[in-house]
Amino acid sequence: MVSTFYFKLRTRIYAGYIITGGIALLMVLLAYFSVMSLFGEFKHFTEHGESALRGQELSRNVVELQRSADLFMQDGQVSGARQAAYISERVQRILLQLEQGGQPEVQERVESIRQHLNIYTSTFEDVKRQRQRRAELVEQRIADHASEVNRLLQAYRRLQGSGRAAPVDQLAELETALLRVEQGASRYFYTLDGRHITRMQQWMRESRQLMSGFALLEIRPEAQALLDAMLQSLQNYEAVILEAVQRTRGYMYLVNVVMAAEADEMLYQTQYLAELIQAEMKNIEEQAVAEMRWTGQWVLWICLGLLVLVLLLSYLIGHSVADPIRSLAKTFMDLARGKDSTSIERQDADDELGELARAAEVFRSKNQETRQLLASFQALSSELEQKVADRTQELEQANARLEALSNTDSLTGLANRRLFDQVLEREWARVERSGEPLAAIMMDVDYFKLYNDHYGHLAGDDCLKAIADELQLQLKRATDLAARYGGEEFVMLLQNTDLEGALRVAESIRQAVEQLHLPHVESPMGQVSLSLGVALHTRDCPAQDRHWLVRQADEALYCAKEGGRNRVCAWPQVGSIGRSESSSGRSDH
Amino acid sequence: MVAASGLASAGFPAIVSAVNRKPTIRVLGTHVTLQEAIRQRAEQDLGINIEFHPGGSAGVLLRASTNPQSFDLYEQWSNSIRILWQAGSIQPIEISRLKYWNEINSLTKTGRISPDARLGQGDAPYKLLYVQPEGTLAPEPSRHISFLPYVHNTDSFGYDSRRIAQGVPYETESWGWLLNPDYHGKVAIVNAPTIGLFDLALAVQARGLMQFADIGNMSRTELDLLFEIAVEYKRRGHFRGVWSSVPASVELMQNEEVWIQSMFSPGVSSLNGMGVPCVYAAPREGYRAWHGVMCLSSHCEGERKEAAYAFMNWWLSGWPGAFIARQGYYIANPERSRRFMSAAEWDYWYEGEPAAQRLKGTDGRFSVAEGEVRTGGSYQQRFENIAVWNTVMDNYEYTLIKWKEFLLA
Numbered sequence: 001m002v003s004t005f006y007f008k009l010r011t012r013i014y015a016g017y018i019i020t021g022g023i024a025l026l027m028v029l030l031a032y033f034s035v036m037s038l039f040g041e042f043k044h045f046t047e048h049g050e051s052a053l054r055g056q057e058l059s060r061n062v063v064e065l066q067r068s069a070d071l072f073m074q075d076g077q078v079s080g081a082r083q084a085a086y087i088s089e090r091v092q093r094i095l096l097q098l099e100q101g102g103q104p105e106v107q108e109r110v111e112s113i114r115q116h117l118n119i120y121t122s123t124f125e126d127v128k129r130q131r132q133r134r135a136e137l138v139e140q141r142i143a144d145h146a147s148e149v150n151r152l153l154q155a156y157r158r159l160q161g162s163g164r165a166a167p168v169d170q171l172a173e174l175e176t177a178l179l180r181v182e183q184g185a186s187r188y189f190y191t192l193d194g195r196h197i198t199r200m201q202q203w204m205r206e207s208r209q210l211m212s213g214f215a216l217l218e219i220r221p222e223a224q225a226l227l228d229a230m231l232q233s234l235q236n237y238e239a240v241i242l243e244a245v246q247r248t249r250g251y252m253y254l255v256n257v258v259m260a261a262e263a264d265e266m267l268y269q270t271q272y273l274a275e276l277i278q279a280e281m282k283n284i285e286e287q288a289v290a291e292m293r294w295t296g297q298w299v300l301w302i303c304l305g306l307l308v309l310v311l312l313l314s315y316l317i318g319h320s321v322a323d324p325i326r327s328l329a330k331t332f333m334d335l336a337r338g339k340d341s342t343s344i345e346r347q348d349a350d351d352e353l354g355e356l357a358r359a360a361e362v363f364r365s366k367n368q369e370t371r372q373l374l375a376s377f378q379a380l381s382s383e384l385e386q387k388v389a390d391r392t393q394e395l396e397q398a399n400a401r402l403e404a405l406s407n408t409d410s411l412t413g414l415a416n417r418r419l420f421d422q423v424l425e426r427e428w429a430r431v432e433r434s435g436e437p438l439a440a441i442m443m444d445v446d447y448f449k450l451y452n453d454h455y456g457h458l459a460g461d462d463c464l465k466a467i468a469d470e471l472q473l474q475l476k477r478a479t480d481l482a483a484r485y486g487g488e489e490f491v492m493l494l495q496n497t498d499l500e501g502a503l504r505v506a507e508s509i510r511q512a513v514e515q516l517h518l519p520h521v522e523s524p525m526g527q528v529s530l531s532l533g534v535a536l537h538t539r540d541c542p543a544q545d546r547h548w549l550v551r552q553a554d555e556a557l558y559c560a561k562e563g564g565r566n567r568v569c570a571w572p573q574v575g576s577i578g579r580s581e582s583s584s585g586r587s588d589h
Numbered sequence: 590m591v592a593a594s595g596l597a598s599a600g601f602p603a604i605v606s607a608v609n610r611k612p613t614i615r616v617l618g619t620h621v622t623l624q625e626a627i628r629q630r631a632e633q634d635l636g637i638n639i640e641f642h643p644g645g646s647a648g649v650l651l652r653a654s655t656n657p658q659s660f661d662l663y664e665q666w667s668n669s670i671r672i673l674w675q676a677g678s679i680q681p682i683e684i685s686r687l688k689y690w691n692e693i694n695s696l697t698k699t700g701r702i703s704p705d706a707r708l709g710q711g712d713a714p715y716k717l718l719y720v721q722p723e724g725t726l727a728p729e730p731s732r733h734i735s736f737l738p739y740v741h742n743t744d745s746f747g748y749d750s751r752r753i754a755q756g757v758p759y760e761t762e763s764w765g766w767l768l769n770p771d772y773h774g775k776v777a778i779v780n781a782p783t784i785g786l787f788d789l790a791l792a793v794q795a796r797g798l799m800q801f802a803d804i805g806n807m808s809r810t811e812l813d814l815l816f817e818i819a820v821e822y823k824r825r826g827h828f829r830g831v832w833s834s835v836p837a838s839v840e841l842m843q844n845e846e847v848w849i850q851s852m853f854s855p856g857v858s859s860l861n862g863m864g865v866p867c868v869y870a871a872p873r874e875g876y877r878a879w880h881g882v883m884c885l886s887s888h889c890e891g892e893r894k895e896a897a898y899a900f901m902n903w904w905l906s907g908w909p910g911a912f913i914a915r916q917g918y919y920i921a922n923p924e925r926s927r928r929f930m931s932a933a934e935w936d937y938w939y940e941g942e943p944a945a946q947r948l949k950g951t952d953g954r955f956s957v958a959e960g961e962v963r964t965g966g967s968y969q970q971r972f973e974n975i976a977v978w979n980t981v982m983d984n985y986e987y988t989l990i991k992w993k994e995f996l997l998a
Contacts, residue, residue: 260992
């Protein structure tokens with residue numbers, strides 16, 4: 001019994017449900033938050049997927065930007081410049097998107113790309129200006145200056161007609177030189193070969209020298225003014241050509257070196273950025289997978305932990321409930337079996353089990369009372385039993401006495417000795433009154449002791465019963481009586497029967513028994529046989545005593561025994577005193 | 590130059606000099622020499638106002654060649670002289686007004702620092718120095734020069750010795766390394782056809798891929814072949830890219846995006862100061878040399894011209910030479926700068942001796958460890974080994990077109 005569980009059973013069970021419910025809620029919340037966390041990871045991943053796309057878009061746009069700018073720079077297509085400006089804005093937008101929420105390294109790269117883009121776009125603006133300025137110079141201003149110099153030269157030539165300063169061939173030389181200058185310049189702008197400029201400058205110097213030569217010879221003020229103007233114009237002409245050359249070179253430098261390098265760097269950086277984002281994405285993917293795995297494992301472990309907690313709690317609550325109930329059940333079982341010595345725990349507890357324990361205590365005290373009652377009942381009962389035994393003994397004694405008073409032999413069903421005595425006394429008296437003879441036949445089973453020894457007493461009893469039954473059959477008259485005289489001795493009283501008749505009866509009995517063929521191995525006859533002694537009493541007989549007849553019959557029986565058994569002997573002198581031996585017997589048969 | 594003057598007045602209002610009585614000179618140039626420390630020191634020493642207008646090589650050259658009104662002095666490299674002179678943007682400088690002319694060594698005057706030195710190909714400064722009576726530039730001495738010789742150096746390539754085993758100067762180190770397939774994707778070139786082109790040409794030649802009749806003045810056929818090779822390498826991804834400024838070159842190697850690249854001396858110093866072991870190679874084929882030029886605008890006159898001469902003389906007065914020596918640059922009259930340097934500095938920077946102690950760069954940070962030896966040896970040894978000078982070739986325009994093909998390959 002865990003001592004800490006002192007709350008009521010109900011409270012404990014409710015608490016168990018509530019805690020289990022709470023844990024289930026916790027697990028649900030945990031699952032919810034882990035799903036949310038996974039969702040967050042997924043979102044993060046998706047966002048980066050977008051930024052990877054932006055990285056690739058950036059690369060494409062930079063290529064597109066350079067292509068558009070090239071279109072403008074090669075053919076002067078205004079649409080190319082517009083397209084470039086539009087793409088540049090788009091690139092700026094993508095950069096801004098990438099910068100927001102990007103890793104520091106990404107932000108660094110974005111900033112670098114932005115710087116290169118700014119240089120690129122500002123250089124492009126410069127290029128546009130240079131291109132326009134150069135076009136203006138090459139297509140317009142150079143021609144203007146060339147025609148201005150030529151105009152002055154023609155004016156000088158016209159003036160020449162009236163003077164004598166410059167020889168005609170030198171004028172032609174100057175014209176050729178100026179033509180070479182023009183050719184040199186245009187060849188440079190066509191071929192972009194710097195040597196044409198060197199040559200152009202040589203022709204320029206030549207022209208200047210020729211003009212200076214003319215000026216030295218010239219004395220006419222108007223011609224001198226014209227030559228001065230020509231020299232000035234030539235200088236301006238050269239300056240314009242050289243500016244155009246520098247603008248061309250500058251323009252080419254910006255396009256071919258500055259912008260190209262910026263474009264190259266931007267391409268490199270955007271590709272690097274795209275790879276960086278890709279790598280970051282891979283990293284995030286791995287991280288997300290790891291986080292998901294971690295979250296999954298974490299949730300699993302927590303759930304397992306909570307499950308173990310629930311099991312432990314259930315086990316403890318179960319035990320805290322089941323143990324005292326089991327203990328109480330055993331107590332009740334004991335009490336039901338009648339024990340009253342069982343000690344009952346928790347009677348002091350302030351819960352349902354305490355109530356049950358107190359109920360058990362009531363049960364126990366009731367048991368004690370019952371036991372005491374039973375003890376007193378048992379005492380009473382044994383007293384009664386003694387009394388019954390005493391009564392039974394008394395009854396048995398009474399029965400024995402009643403048995404003694406009975407007339408029949410219990411084994412054979414023949415009249416017993418007592419009835420025989422009564423009948424003998426009555427018949428003796430009747431002989432006195434009527435004078436009718438009374439015969440008595442005394443019978444004894446031959447070698448019966450040996451029979452009993454050999455076959456047992458029960459067989460002996462059966463033998464006696466069989467003989468008794470034969471005797472019963474031999475009784476021809478209701479007044480005749482056959483009785484068991486004692487042991488294996490029978491006696492028969494025959495009323496109004498003479499000796500002869502009695503001998504006949506006796507012989508008949510002997511034969512009847514012999515006819516029974518009851519085996520008797522110990523007997524010389526091989527079977528059960530009777531020895532019979534016949535006696536007769538008549539009125540004439542002097543005998544005073546009724547027992548006399550019995551003694552006479554006994555004598556005759558003795559005689560038969562002596563004569564070899566299984567025979568009839570008679571005391572022939574009826575009414576005579578003394579012993580006589582009848583001739584009848586075995587010899588008759 | 591009507592149109593050009595309009596740009597100039599928009600760019601530089603005269604109000605600056607109106608507020609301040611002192612004359613103001615405007616110096617157009619690159620970050621190599623237009624450094625704030627130099628400006629402040631010059632203002633202090635000269636009592637004039639100096640405006641520095643630094644910019645990218647191309648930008649300043651275009652501005653100078655098309656708008657000489659926008660500057661008084663122009664500081665760049667000798668390879669811009671032809672363009673500027675041709676454009677008439679600069680005026681001859683009178684030798685008689687140069688205080689230290691006689692101290693300037695023979696490198697710029699004759700092309701050889703010593704009698705045995707190789708005469709580098711291309712536009713060696715001496716070829717462009719003297720203004721001839723007919724207005725051309727030639728080596729024949731005259732009373733006028735097209736530029737003041739001052740800062741100069743030899744360039745080569747730098748390599749990260751953590752990635753590339755350190756070679757032996759003048760023996761194993763070669764321009765050919767730039768095209769070594771082992772360094773695929775880790776190579777950068779300076780983005781300038783007058784400079785980077787020679788790095789590529791020297792590399793191609795060193796690997797025996799082609800030979801030039803005159804590497805300082807290539808024909809179109811040679812350029813076609815050179816760029817065919819370079820473009821092939823570029824297409825294969827051999828080059829990380831090009832760089833357009835020293836900080837960009839530093840960043841490339843610092844980020845390990847590049848192991849080997851064209852380099853300028855300050856970039857190498859800067860990387861070593863950061864702990865990146867960048868070795869400045871002494872290629873056995875010789876250096877690509879450059880010479881700083883200080884030019885006078887064709888529109889600089891009067892008070893400003895005086896101030897400009899004063900500034901030119903100040904540059905050769907010793908302190909500036911010592912200052913830029915700490916960035917690895919040389920000055921045309923080294924002896925005058927020697928007194929502004931410690932013995933250890935002189936021995937390290939000019940004599941090619943091991944540093945006797947730790948040496949600081951111009952930024953005040955230690956950039957040279959004790960015992961470190963400058964690659965390439967002494968000043969003299971370096972300038973005896975010049976393969977080619979940075980040059981604007983006759984086919985300059987063609988190289989520009991080819992350069993784009995290379996960049997966008």
